[in-house]
Structure formats: structure tokens, C-alpha cells
Amino acid sequence: MKIALAQLNYTIGDFEGNTRKITGAIASAHKQGADLVVFAELALTGYPAGDFLEFDDFIVQTEMHMQQIAAECRGITAIVGGPSRNKTGKGKPLFNSAWILGDGQVKQLVHKSLLPNYDVFDEYRYFEPATGFSIAGIGGTRVAVTICEDIWNTSEVPLYQRYPMDEAIAHQPQLIINIAASPFHYNQALIRRQVLRDNALKYRIPIIYVNHTGAHTELIFDGGSMACDSGGNVREALPFFSEGLKVIETDAAWYDASAAPGVAVDDENRDISLIHDALVLGIRDYFSKMGFRKAILGLSGGIDSAVTIALAAEALGAENVHGILLPSEFSSDHSIDDARQLALNLGCPHEIIKISESFHSLQQTMQPFFGDLPSGLTEENMQARIRAVILMALANKFGYILLNTSNKSEAAVGYGTLYGDMCGGLAVLGDVYKTDVYRLARHINRSRVIIPENSIVKPPSAELRPGQMDSDSLPDYAVLDKLLFNYIEKRMGRRELEEMGFDPHMVTRVLKMVSSNEWKRYQTPPILRVSPKAFGTGRRMPITGKYSG
Amino acid sequence: MKIALAQLNYTIGDFEGNTRKITGAIASAHKQGADLVVFAELALTGYPAGDFLEFDDFIVQTEMHMQQIAAECRGITAIVGGPSRNKTGKGKPLFNSAWILGDGQVKQLVHKSLLPNYDVFDEYRYFEPATGFSIAGIGGTRVAVTICEDIWNTSEVPLYQRYPMDEAIAHQPQLIINIAASPFHYNQALIRRQVLRDNALKYRIPIIYVNHTGAHTELIFDGGSMACDSGGNVREALPFFSEGLKVIETDAAWYDASAAPGVAVDDENRDISLIHDALVLGIRDYFSKMGFRKAILGLSGGIDSAVTIALAAEALGAENVHGILLPSEFSSDHSIDDARQLALNLGCPHEIIKISESFHSLQQTMQPFFGDLPSGLTEENMQARIRAVILMALANKFGYILLNTSNKSEAAVGYGTLYGDMCGGLAVLGDVYKTDVYRLARHINRSRVIIPENSIVKPPSAELRPGQMDSDSLPDYAVLDKLLFNYIEKRMGRRELEEMGFDPHMVTRVLKMVSSNEWKRYQTPPILRVSPKAFGTGRRMPITGKYSG
DSSP: OEEEEEEOOOOTTOHHHHHHHHHHHHHHHHHTTOSEEEOOTTTTTOSOOGGGGGOHHHHHHHHHHHHHHHHTOSSSEEEEEEEEEOTTSSSSSEEEEEEEEETTEEEEEEEOSOOOOSTTOOGGGTBOOOSSOOOEEETTEEEEEEEGGGGOOOSSSOSSSOOHHHHHHTTOOSEEEEEOOOBOOTTHHHHHHHHHHHHHHHHTOOEEEEOOEEEETTEEEEBOOEEEOTTOOEEEEOOBSSOEEEEEEOOGGGGSOOOOOOOOOOTTSOOHHHHHHHHHHHHHHHHHHHTOOOEEEEEOSSHHHHHHHHHHHHHHOGGGEEEEEOOOTTOOHHHHHHHHHHHHHHTOOEEEOOOHHHHHHHHHHHHHHHTTOOOOHHHHHHHHHHHHHHHHHHHHHHTOEEEEOOOHHHHHHTOSOTTTTTOOSEESSTTSOHHHHHHHHHHHTSSSOOSOHHHHHSOOOOOSSTTOOHHHHSOOHHHHHHHHIIIIISOOOHHHHHHTTOOHHHHHHHHHHHHHTHHHHTTSOOBOOOSSSOSBTTBOOOSSOOOOO | OEEEEEEOOOOTTOHHHHHHHHHHHHHHHHHTTOSEEEOOTTTTTOSOOGGGGGOHHHHHHHHHHHHHHHHTOSSSEEEEEEEEEOTTSSSSSEEEEEEEEETTEEEEEEEOSOOOOSTTOOGGGTBOOOSSOOOEEETTEEEEEEEGGGGOOOSSSOSSSOOHHHHHHTTOOSEEEEEOOOBOOTTHHHHHHHHHHHHHHHHTOOEEEEOOEEEETTEEEEBOOEEEOTTOOEEEEOOBSSOEEEEEEOOHHHHSOOOOOOOOOOTTSOOHHHHHHHHHHHHHHHHHHHTOOOEEEEEOSSHHHHHHHHHHHHHHOGGGEEEEEOOOTTOOHHHHHHHHHHHHHHTOOEEEOOOHHHHHHHHHHHHHHHTTOOOOHHHHHHHHHHHHHHHHHHHHHHTOEEEEOOOHHHHHHTOSOTTTTTOOSEESSTTSOHHHHHHHHHHHTSSSOOSOHHHHHSOOOOOSSTTOOHHHHSOOHHHHHHHHIIIIISOOOHHHHHHTTOOHHHHHHHHHHHHHTHHHHTTSOOBOOOSSSOSSTTOOOOSSOOOOO
């Protein structure tokens, strides 16, 4: 059997556009002689469709467009992910289904059994799990069609009561197809390969895997669709972070393959080039799917805004990314020079707008109320907020989206001004720890100097008062980031962190900072997710809670 | 059997404080001769505990404090809600359990069967459902202990496959106890009474129901704990929106009661006094649980800020609520007079801070970039943002929390400035449609004029340019609110709305406004939830989606 893997970039709820993409790929696969073409989970609606799924019309649209797509399936079978109605009269109103289309009609529906409901996933909010497993006969081949999580219940402490793969195997399939919506994080490609290998080896059967590519606000889909033989060896793979269509043909050797080696996953050494590519795609798709072309951001001369503008320039084209230098009386000369040099290196348009006048005018306005009270955090926040007013004024006037430049370390401990430097339509680095921001900077400079060396080597400072340094109020980033990683990604509590050797006073202080800033993070822009645990929809913490681990 | 219903206001993750409250109530119930004292669902941890539940230490703390509470149970049995570990080795790591404590120890655990995962509920994120039903013997009485949703699968289109109540009844209990965490919305008290009545009547058995009171950021718990006889008649009820402990004793008449009349639920006529009380509790608890006492807000002379300050004054004491008038050159004299009169009526401290100077200074800063471009939305947003900078400066300097005054109609259509009037720690009216804001104003004025009549009767305006009226860019609020209600609360799509008689052009326009402002609402403050579908964690829409119903 010749099978086409169609890895596409869908837009959520764009039935017309997604149908066009899907039927285009069907035609192309047919032309290449494929018997079967496979699309991703919930391909037709886009993923995640969220509460759109609660609108009856959204399901009507799905059914209508599936019929349209089926009409194009002549001489070829297509597997397309989409919701379908639960007609049993009990349970959630929908299934998450693989629609099997052929001979111009809908031939069969296979429903997802395991519904992920952790981290960013809310599938049990909408879908009823399948209760049994049925096999699909496609061109004389017995195919077990599974949906994403259905092949993931492999842990020693299984998250679900059922093993759909065991149920599938009881039907003696010759091939497993898995359609997925598996978002990127820095280890996901490795874990995914491991899961496919484990399944192939356990059941001695080839597996075809098709994922989404493209980004939807927070979630970035990396693609990485592939075909594994019965030994779990990757025989064919589609690219990361871009669309692709590939026709494969399994032969006898696929069914009698030797075992692939295991995949090593190393939590602590994130692959920075993957993160780089994910962020570029995340920016590009946010803009194109929102219907915008141009970005604006503040350039401080520091590392975070430098990395953000470099990523944005790659995503949108340098000419579409406007860097604004907003110096105050506390900004150092070298910061202005570094920021200007950066914009020149990239070829981004840039302007200098001094904030001192607006700041002084506002200080005068506040004078009757503040009197002789000492200047402090309030005045620092005022400067950050004036910058935001200026950036938003430019964004509103000229149709830019403001990019937020806060990193994950800052976001965690609340080191940032709400309605100030925490503004923006999209937070590019909000899931990247400060130490990884430096690694990104080195990666960006890998073939030529884009980010001035000085921005990389100088000690980090918000420059909101004379001589201010991040290290005045925060632990060293190398230590802080390690602590945060274990607290946030690994869900370790105070005692476990102390046992790891972190200073107890620092643990108490940092955990408290993280918890007491939930209210602030509630109002931050959506963050491009590149880790297994990002701030945003995947991390749901009470704001008024009295607990911090 | 004498049973005490303990309706308490817990703090999420405050194990010490919650344990103190619980043991205090046990002692008091014991003193009053109760054999059994019943607390709410997840009482010990507070509800919702969110991803705190993923910390092992959080469960260790639960177990430790349950032992402490059990030690106080001598001569009395207590039922306390809390998570417990799933030791089966399969499925989610926790159960949502009723801990039955007596004789100084943990006697039994009963797990929740039906885990709500819609709207604001995420229970399947953390908990494994119970697989069977076990009955508890308490003081010689066979008691079916159920947890909240377990008695709610009563619809003609059941949301779950199982009917725990049928399973419970098979064990021939003499009494049903339901411990709940059932948050307020304007119809919830009626629906809850209906559900209790239906269960009591169906199974001819009395039901004891214990809920939380108190608010946790968005979610407000109204209490309303009660005891129903076998006819579904409410025999005893605890107050709404406050703590209470009540000892009841069932006699033979409870078991042979005539049927209570059905409860009529009318979606369109929200009980405004309940909404009022809910909002007051929501404000009060947000401040007390965040450790703050004082609020600040901008007073425009309009109805939204007037209602917000009146509610805040009731919640926090007038002396703790600071109203700031921030007139611009476009503010009318009557607006300033109305706002001042309002503050005087309430006895709230207030100040006038003119924004024109800061606005002009900022306009000058922008002049080289804006040149001769016509003044418009950008300049309107600049004014709103300058107000926010001033309010936040005062909040930061003096330790206030800024209250947001946006209503649900505005929030829906994006009529507001992000980082401007959309700022605040808490959005008081964000789940109240404009037409209901007027009803709240009349309710606030029910015994004396607090809100000046002029603020109620004048046509609404943002006063950001000369002669501006809301009606310039929005449909009449009476029509808009009805449309929004059916779209948001009822999930009706375009076609259903047109069939209801709404103008097709208006439907298209309004639905598009709602959808295209998801990015803005993503960054708004948490909203006090008083409806079955509020903006916030209960409504999860894609930002980059191409669909609007």
C-alpha cells in the first residue's frame, strides 16, 4: 500500500481554508499514486478549537465540509481528524474522531479512547472517550487507526485505565496509523520517537504518525510526522516546523525489522536550535493568523529585547520589525549604542524616543499626592508604563503588534511591571529561562555578530534607577533558573528542593515570589510554549492561595 | 441522629487556617449534641486548589491535617472533603474524596464518581473517578455519602455514563449526604434546590447538602447549605454568602413527606439582589485573602464606576475605597459633579487629578512620529492609558488594589482600552451586562440616593472625544445584551440568533467583535463570576481562530 503523510498548517475554525488545504493534498497524493492519505487529529477544525466545539453550528460545519472532502476521495482513501457527534444519548456530546473517507463518502468513524486533560489539554471538556476498538479495512489491509494519546499510555504508572493498543492488537492489524495533535516542547520530538519505537517493538508492527505543523497563539506544532518499521526505526520523516506531503510504500522488510536503539531524553540540556525554530514559527503564525504583518518592540540594549527582535526579524522580515529605543535618565550610553547597533545589524527600522519629559510631567501631576515620599518602586513602574503607553500609541496608530520581551525567570518571580514591560500581544521569551536566552543569543550569532557582544556579556539590569542590577534583588540566574526548573517543570516542593542542595532561605523566598505573583501573570500576554510546563493555559494556579510548595 | 451542617469560608492551601476552622466547628457541633458534622467538598484544601494538587507535598499536608482533625473526633463523626491518593496504580494519581473521621482516626474514604470538567471545572485534570459505590455506617444509620456532581446526572441527556445515585440506592441507604463545592451564578440556588428535590422525590429519601461559602478570585460560593426531607421540601437552610453551623435532627416525618413543588428557573430575569450580595462577597474576600484592605478606582461620573465604588464601599468600608476623578478636556462638567456627589454620598475619600498636562506632554513626544495624521482612536487610548498610569502609581505608592469597572457588554465587544480602563486587580462588573448594571444601580439606591440619578439616566459615553456616545459605535444596550446573552450563555450561533429575530447584519457584526477581541480579554483582570458563563477560566476560546458562531 502506498500511503501519503500530509503534514499541514491549519487555522482554527477556518473550514473553507482547511478544506482547501486538505483537498489539495488529496489531489496531490492521488497524483503520486497513493492509496491512502493521512491527515492530523482534528485537522479540519484546527487544534485546539476550544469552546468553539460547544457551538452546534461548528459541528454542522464539520459534517458539511467532511462530506465535501469525501466527495474528492475517488480512487483514494483519506483519514481526516474531526469531531463527530456522540449519538449514544449518554456522556459528552462529541467524540474526537478519525473520519475515514473513500468512494466519495464517509466510510467509517474511529473515536479516540484516551483523552488528555493535563497541562494545556482539555479534551475531556468536550469529548466522550470511545468504549471499544474497531479496525479499519483500507485497500485490503487491516489498519488500526489510533488518535494521538491512544498510543501514549505506556508509563509504568499508567494515567488511564485502558490500553487501546492492546485492544487494537487483539484485532490483528497489519499497520498502525496514529493521527496526532502533539505540540512542541524541547523534549517532545525525542519522547515521541521513543513512544513510537516502544509501540512498534512491543507489538512488532509498523506505525505511521501524522502531526500538525504551525502555531496557534501559545501552542506550536512542530510536525515531525514519520513512518516507523516494526523495529521502531524511522524509515521516513517529514520536516520540523513546515508543511510537507510524503508518499511512502511499506515492503516486507518493514515487517521484519531489527530493533531501533532507545532514545535518550535529557531534561537539562535543551536543544536551543529547536527552541529557536519553534519561536520563529510561533511569531510568524501569530501574525499571519491574526492578519498582521508588522511588529514593534522596545529595545533596551539588554539581552531579552535583542533576542526577541532577532527572532521577530527572522519570522517577519527585518523591514517589518520596528525597534524603539526609549531611554530615560538612568539609561547608560552603552545601552543606547548596543540597541542601535543591534537594529543596524539586523536592518530593522528604529527610532529613539526619550521618556524623560513625559516622566517629569507625570511626576509633577503626582507631586501633590506623593509630596516628600522617597522615590522608589512606584517611580520605576511609572517609567516602564510610560514606555508602554508610547509603544502602544505607535502600535495603534500604525497597526503594529507589540511584542513582549519578558523571559521566564522574570515572569516567574514577578520581576517586571504590569501594564509596563509586561505589555504586548505575544510574549516571545516567556517560556525561556534567562540562561537559555543567552544560549539563544549565541545561537543567533552563530555565523555573524547580530547581537552586540556587549549585550551578552554585561550584567543584566532593568536600568530604572542609577546603578541598578538584577543581582541586587534576585539570586544569580544560573542558580535561580535551576531552582525554577525543578519547581515549575518538575513540580518539586520546598523539601525536595532543599534535599537537592538549594539554600533553604532562597527556596522559601523564591517559591513565595512565584506564588505571590500569580495575579500579575494572570494578565500577561500569551506566551509561546517551548517547555513541558509554560506559564499560561497549561499551568493553573489559584491567585488567592496560601501555599507555595 | 443529630447532624451539624458546617458551612465555612476556606482559604485555598491554608492548611493551618482551614484545620483551625474545621476543628472549631467540630467542637461546637459536639457541644450542641451532634452525632455527625458535615463539611464541604475539598474543604481542607479549599476549592479550586488548581495545580497545587500536583505537588506531592500538598497531598502530604492534606493527610497530615486530616489526621489532626480526626484526633478531635471523639464522640462525634465528621465528614471532611479532601483529596486522597489513588493507590490502584492506574489512572490519575488522586481521588476527590469524603474523609469520614471518627474515634480519633480516619474511618473510611468515599470517592467522587462524576468529575465535572466543563465551564470553570477542571476536575478530571487531577482526579480519577470512583469505580463503585460504598455506603457508610454512621451511628447505626446507613448513609450514602456523595460528592457534589454525583447527584447532578439528572438531565434527560445525561452527561455521564454512570448514575451514582442509582448505585447508592441499591445499598438501601437511609439518608443521603452531599458535600459540595458549587459556585454561585444567578440561577444556581434555584437549580440546586430543583436537583435536591428531584433526587429526594425520585428515591424518597432525605438529603443533607453542605456547600462552601466565600470567594476565591473569580469563583464566589454562596453557601445555601440545606436539609431536605424525602419529599424534597427544604426543612432547614443555612444563609447565603456567610458562614454558619446548624444542627438538625431528622424525625419520622422527614421520611414520609409530601412532594415539594417544583422550582421555576427563569434565565432572563436575574435576581439582582443575589448578584449584588455575591459581588460584595467577591470583593471582600479577594482583598482579605490577598492581604489588602484598601481599594482605588477611577470615577468617571458614569454608571459602571458608580456601581463599582458602591459595591466596594459596602465590601471594604467607605473609608477604604478611594475614588479618583481623572477629567480630561472632553469630560463634561456634570460628569465631574456626579462623580464628586457619589463619593460624598458614600463617604469615600476622593481626589481630582487632571490628565491634560500629561496628555499634552505625551502628544508632544509623539508629534515627530504622528505628524499631521488625524487624531483618533490612538489618542483616545492614550488618555485611558494615562489614567491607568496615574491610578497604578497611587496604588503602588500607597498599597491599594485598583478595581476594574468594565462591564460584560463592553468586555464582550472589546469596547475598552487594554492597559487603560481595562486595568485592575479585580474586575467587579465584568460578568454583569450593562442593562444589569443599571438594575444594580437601582438596587443600590433602593433606600436612599447613593448613585446620582443623573449617572443613571444620562446616555452612556466614554467621553474620550467631544460628544462621544456609546450608541455611536454599539447597538442599543437592551438589544446588544439580549444578543450577547444568547450567544455567550446559550451558545447560539449566527443562524439561531437570526431565527430569534435579531438583525442579520448586527449579528454578524457583534459576533465578529466578540471573537476578534479574544486577544484583549486574555489580558484582562480576573472577573467575579455571577453568570453560568463568564469571561475568564470558564470560557476558553482560541485567540487566532477564524470562527465566530
